[in-house]
Amino acid sequence: xxxxxxxxxxxxxxxxxxxxxxxxxxxxxxxxxxxxxxxxxxxxxxxxxxxxxxxxxxxxxxxxxxxxxxxxxxxxxxxxxxxxxxxxxxxxxxxxxxxxxxxxxxxxxxxxxxxxxxxxxxxxxxxxxxxxxxxxxxx
Amino acid sequence: xxxxxxxxxxxxxxxxxxxxxxxxxxxxxxxxxxxxxxxxxxxxxxxxxxxxxxxxxxxxxxxxxxxxxxxxxxxxxxxxxxxxxxxxxxxxxxxxxxxxxxxxxxxxxxxxxxxxxxxxxxxxxxxxxxxxxxxxxxxxxxxxxxxxxxxxxx
Numbered sequence: 001x002x003x004x005x006x007x008x009x010x011x012x013x014x015x016x017x018x019x020x021x022x023x024x025x026x027x028x029x030x031x032x033x034x035x036x037x038x039x040x041x042x043x044x045x046x047x048x049x050x051x052x053x054x055x056x057x058x059x060x061x062x063x064x065x066x067x068x069x070x071x072x073x074x075x076x077x078x079x080x081x082x083x084x085x086x087x088x089x090x091x092x093x094x095x096x097x098x099x100x101x102x103x104x105x106x107x108x109x110x111x112x113x114x115x116x117x118x119x120x121x122x123x124x125x126x127x128x129x130x131x132x133x134x135x136x137x138x139x
Numbered sequence: 140x141x142x143x144x145x146x147x148x149x150x151x152x153x154x155x156x157x158x159x160x161x162x163x164x165x166x167x168x169x170x171x172x173x174x175x176x177x178x179x180x181x182x183x184x185x186x187x188x189x190x191x192x193x194x195x196x197x198x199x200x201x202x203x204x205x206x207x208x209x210x211x212x213x214x215x216x217x218x219x220x221x222x223x224x225x226x227x228x229x230x231x232x233x234x235x236x237x238x239x240x241x242x243x244x245x246x247x248x249x250x251x252x253x254x255x256x257x258x259x260x261x262x263x264x265x266x267x268x269x270x271x272x273x274x275x276x277x278x279x280x281x282x283x284x285x286x287x288x289x290x291x292x293x
Contacts, residue, residue, distance in 0.1 A: 019185065022181055022185055023185060023217075025178065025181070026178045026181055026182045026185070026214065026217065027214055027216075027217025027218060027220070027221055028169075028171055028217070028218060028221055029217070029220075029221050029224070033230075035230050035231060036230075037217065037220065037221070037224075037230065038220050038224060038230050038233045038236070039213070039216050039217040039220040039221075039236075042213050042216055042217075043185065043186070043213070046186070046213075047185075047186060047187070053188075067202075069212065069240070070212035070213065070240055071239070071240060072237065072238065072239045072240065073212075073213065073216050073237070073238050074235070074236070074237040074238075075216075075220075075235065075236050075237075076234070076235045077233055077234055077235065080231055
């Protein structure tokens with residue numbers, strides 16, 4: 001049983017130039033910008049996490065093929081993100097709650113990921129990522 | 140309200156620099172002319188996300204979700220971030236941004252990102268943000284952001 005406060009394995013990722021360029025292009029930013037698009041913090045946190053989304057959902061016994069959606073994302077920035085930097089991620093289950101909406105029961109799972117710039121020994125950003133998992137048939 | 144197309148970045152930066160920052164100030168609107176299925180495919184590769192609704196129309200149809208590819212949720216976070224960073228002119232001024240997703244965005248849809256300043260203190264401004272599919276209109280995301288204010292801008 002996974003509960004709030006549980007730590008997940010650490011992960012790591014390098015912010016490669018083509019990641020920054022393609023991310024900027026996809027979100028209609030400047031793909032040639034020297035400073036990466038701030039929203040790439042989401043990419044660093046999730047792609048660089050110590051577990052994949054599927055592995056994370058597996059901890060909650062989510063059946064493969066369940067239409068899990070992103071409900072909310074919040075990024076807090078502590079230091080500049082830098083192309084070429086190596087980042088370590090530290091992930092924690094921040095909240096888990098069962099709710100009932102118009103479409104029936106669902107779980108709201110909030111994952112907190114701290115993204116740490118290893119070269120500069122500082123926390124770069126923090127992501128709170130809220131996932132909505134339908135739980136048909138649950139109370 | 141000013142509408143800013145997404146290739147008009149430099150002009151937008153020049154326009155915001157001479158306006159006082161105060162509650163009620165509207166950010167220059169940022170428009171995504173047509174959500175691109177090609178960009179969805181690139182995003183799927185970047186995220187290593189095999190979810191087919193972002194690149195396979197047959198999968199979307201099979202799920203009864205329509206007949207166009209469905210945009211990735213983090214793209215909406217990106218659009219709202221782009222709105223704010225165009226306004227500030229400097230991505231490093233962004234301190235915090237929250238994006239709540241309210242509905243699907245489909246390939247080809249035209250999006251309008253808008254925002255307004257809701258509070259200002261000595262060091263930062265808080266803005267509320269909206270992302271709307273212009274046809275409808277249909278609000279598909281909302282959020283808020285905190286940005287650092289350069290000295291001398293109040």
